[in-house]
Amino acid sequence: MTITVAGITFDHHRYDQRGDVLYLSVGAPRAQAHGAETVEGHAVHYDEDWAVIGLTLLNVRATLDREGALTITLPEGQIAAAALSDLLAA
Numbered sequence: 001m002t003i004t005v006a007g008i009t010f011d012h013h014r015y016d017q018r019g020d021v022l023y024l025s026v027g028a029p030r031a032q033a034h035g036a037e038t039v040e041g042h043a044v045h046y047d048e049d050w051a052v053i054g055l056t057l058l059n060v061r062a063t064l065d066r067e068g069a070l071t072i073t074l075p076e077g078q079i080a081a082a083a084l085s086d087l088l089a090a
Contacts, residue, residue: 006074008052020061025054036075044074 002011003024010024023029025045032045032053045054055072063070 005055005072010055015060017061020059022057022060023054024057026052029054038073038075040071040073042072 001013002009003013004010005024008026010026012025012027012029014023014029015021016023030047030053033048034046034050036044036046038044041058043056044052045056047053052074057070057072060070
């Protein structure tokens with residue numbers, strides 16, 4: 001089963017019913033190089049090139065029961081250090 005969020009298809013998932021946490025990943029779960037938090041408190045996991053490789057969604061069932069939908073605002077505008085190194089040279 002896959003789910004697509006903001007054009008990103010996640011093909012692996014694991015739901016922790018006790019903690020009400022849903023883990024989604026693109027490909028097999030792997031270590032992140034970077035991370036960020038959404039305004040809703042979810043975690044976004046990135047690889048070394050700032051491509052999204054996973055999401056950790058909190059209070060999923062409780063939110064769906066209360067609001068009928070889960071909002072995920074992905075942070076945008078990440079720029080890798082290498083892309084800015086020439087601009088920052090003294």
